[in-house]
Amino acid sequence: MAHQAQNDHSLQHDADNITNPEHAEHHIVSPFQYTLVFGSLLLGTLLTVLAADQNFGIFNPIIALGIASTKAVIVILFFMHVKYQTNLIKMTVGAGFFTFLVLITMTLSDYISRAWGLW
Amino acid sequence: MDSAIETTHSEHDAQEHAHVFVPQHRHHFETEEQQREAGSFGMWLFLLTEIMFFGGMFFAYLLFRNWYYEAFVAASNTLNIGMGAANTAILITSGFFMALGVWAAEVRKKNLLVLFLVLTTVFGCAFLGVKYFEYKEKFELHHVPGASFDVSQFVNPPIDAKTGKPVGNPVPADQLQHTQLFFFLYFAMTGMHALHMIIGIGILAWLLVRAQRGEFTAGYVAPIENFGLYWHFVDIVWLFLFPLLYLINRHPLAH
Numbered sequence: 059m060a061h062q063a064q065n066d067h068s069l070q071h072d073a074d075n076i077t078n079p080e081h082a083e084h085h086i087v088s089p090f091q092y093t094l095v096f097g098s099l100l101l102g103t104l105l106t107v108l109a110a111d112q113n114f115g116i117f118n119p120i121i122a123l124g125i126a127s128t129k130a131v132i133v134i135l136f137f138m139h140v141k142y143q144t145n146l147i148k149m150t151v152g153a154g155f156f157t158f159l160v161l162i163t164m165t166l167s168d169y170i171s172r173a174w175g176l177w
Numbered sequence: 178m179d180s181a182i183e184t185t186h187s188e189h190d191a192q193e194h195a196h197v198f199v200p201q202h203r204h205h206f207e208t209e210e211q212q213r214e215a216g217s218f219g220m221w222l223f224l225l226t227e228i229m230f231f232g233g234m235f236f237a238y239l240l241f242r243n244w245y246y247e248a249f250v251a252a253s254n255t256l257n258i259g260m261g262a263a264n265t266a267i268l269i270t271s272g273f274f275m276a277l278g279v280w281a282a283e284v285r286k287k288n289l290l291v292l293f294l295v296l297t298t299v300f301g302c303a304f305l306g307v308k309y310f311e312y313k314e315k316f317e318l319h320h321v322p323g324a325s326f327d328v329s330q331f332v333n334p335p336i337d338a339k340t341g342k343p344v345g346n347p348v349p350a351d352q353l354q355h356t357q358l359f360f361f362l363y364f365a366m367t368g369m370h371a372l373h374m375i376i377g378i379g380i381l382a383w384l385l386v387r388a389q390r391g392e393f394t395a396g397y398v399a400p401i402e403n404f405g406l407y408w409h410f411v412d413i414v415w416l417f418l419f420p421l422l423y424l425i426n427r428h429p430l431a432h
Contacts, residue, residue: 122420150221154221
């Protein structure tokens with residue numbers, strides 16, 4: 059029993075990060091990759107300005123937000139290194155945006171349903 | 178008892194690490210990677226609170242734009258797309274140099290790190306400079322919410338010199354005052370964004386001094402990396418502000 063406890067203890071203190079890897083290998087993103095990201099962000103900006111000039115009806119805001127979200131994901135993955143982080147960090151980032159969406163959805167469903175049938 | 182602990186402790190030291198103090202590996206962390214990840218984790222938790230903070234204003238914009246659509250369309254179309262687009266490019270460039278700064282710190286090139294931090298600051302200031310001219314125009318047109326707010330432009334839209342037609346439809350009388358709501362949100366959102374940039378530029382100045390001393394190019398990259406996360410987050414907020422405030426109302430739906 060005591061032996062077992064000691065084993066658990068050494069598992070938790072896995073200084074070499076081998077038995078139960080909990081932090082990522084350190085990864086350095088190269089300037090070349092950053093330049094590609096930079097180029098794609100500038101391209102996205104150009105696209106969104108050009109798209110705003112065209113009349114797509116109800117799709118104008120959807121296209122604009124789609125481009126903005128794509129750019130944001132690129133920034134998060136590469137400039138903010140989330141692609142190279144551990145699952146802990148990835149889950150944290152994902153959980154944050156998910157919680158935000160839940161708040162938006164619930165608040166919107168309140169406002170939408172207040173005047174239900176009265177319009 | 179004391180001596181027993183003392184013995185174990187010094188054996189432990191001898192086996193695992195000599196006690197040399199390095200800021201990237203403080204004694205309560207087992208490895209440098211663990212300390213680094215703990216730092217990133219904390220920074221991301223802070224950024225999540227920032228998402229919620231800006232998120233409230235984005236939600237207000239979403240709701241009021243639906244309620245007072247004509248007023249929001251007319252008010253939004255007075256913004257200067259050229260300046261907004263230029264500022265987007267300027268901010269992306271600033272973020273690009275910030276990312277390169279993180280790289281320079283990782284590969285321990287001190288002069289490059291200082292250069293990239295300076296460029297990040299310069300483009301950050303350029304963004305605020307453009308913003309100043311945009312705000313100035315709002316004051317001149319009396320588009321700042323408050324006692325001197327003037328709706329006349331939305332009662333009689335000015336004639337476009339090129340087409341000879343009014344630039345937009347008059348806003349219905351019951352919605353005229355709601356153009357003020359658009360500008361209130363415009364100033365609240367871009368103003369909070371600008372405040373974040375001003376704070377960021379202040380921190381950049383402090384990081385520059387320390388980078389010049391070589392504090393971040395001997396393995397201790399965390400302050401540069403975590404500030405980078407903050408700076409990129411502020412970029413992302415603008416990536417959404419630009420289309421939502423400036424772009425999506427160019428082709429209004431008939432209501």
